[in-house]
Amino acid sequence: MLSYSSCMIPAVAALLVTCHALRECPGNTELPEIPALPQRDDLKGQSHLSLPNSLDTDPLDVIADLKHRLCRLEGVLVLNGKIRKAGDKIFASNGKKVDFASALGSCEEAGGTLATPMNEEENQAVLSIVKPYNQYAYLGIKEGETPGQFKYINGMPLSYTKWYKYEPNGKGTEKCVEMYTDGTWNDKRCNLNRLTVCEF
Structure with a gap:
């Protein structure tokens, strides 16, 4: 059974590559291009996928937050x-x-x-x-x-x-x-x- 969290793995991987490879963390507000994640409405009637009913967080908001946190940590690590x-x-x-x-x-x-x-x-x-x-x-x-x-x-x-x-x-x-x-x-x-x- 495919869960919502397993859908996030490719998105987070793309985010890590983008943040490291493009070095665009400081001051950048654009989100990286990532594969579209399935939305709750798109999954109705599909028994092979399950999402929690209480899921209200937009995946792009989650990714934006992860990008911000990863870039912050990257900046800290650069100082060594x-x-x-x-x-x-x-x-x-x-x-x-x-x-x-x-x-x-x-x-x-x-x-x-x-x-x-x-x-x-x-x-x-x-x-x-x-x-x-x-x-x-x-x-x-x-x-x-x-x-x-x-x-x-x-x-x-x-x-x-x-x-x-x-x-x-x-x-x-x-x-x-x-x-x-x-x-x-x-x-x-x-x-x-x-x-x-x-x-x-």
Whole structure:
């Protein structure tokens, strides 16, 4: 008897090949071309196939979700370094020290962005990568147009901070943010080499 899950095997195989071979995971919203899967209405009266009556999930939605998850994991594995999970986020480092623009570029190339802790759990996950390297790391946070007003790199205002005592104090001269090896933050110039930590 052919089940719904066995119909998914060729689709998932095609998805894996497409994601790996075409290297189109980051930023791509198109679904790969895959063989059409049978729909419940198409299977009425066919006793050799069975689908659960409660099946409400569109197979293309399942495939889109699988593609997103596989591409995220592929991005993490590309970094080939330390990996930590906090909530829905995965944090990873390749162990390289570079300036802010290069760190951001490396993360985006792998399908992620610079680590942007939005709560204590995420900050601790980033810290658990920073500590073993004993290196400060850039965060995905930059100073906005108003000196002393920092935002996530996507432009949203900060919802969580962990500033070191008396920081930030650059007053417009230190546009980037680094994490110290104790998990606190400091505003810093963007042209210094710091550990690359990405989130996916």
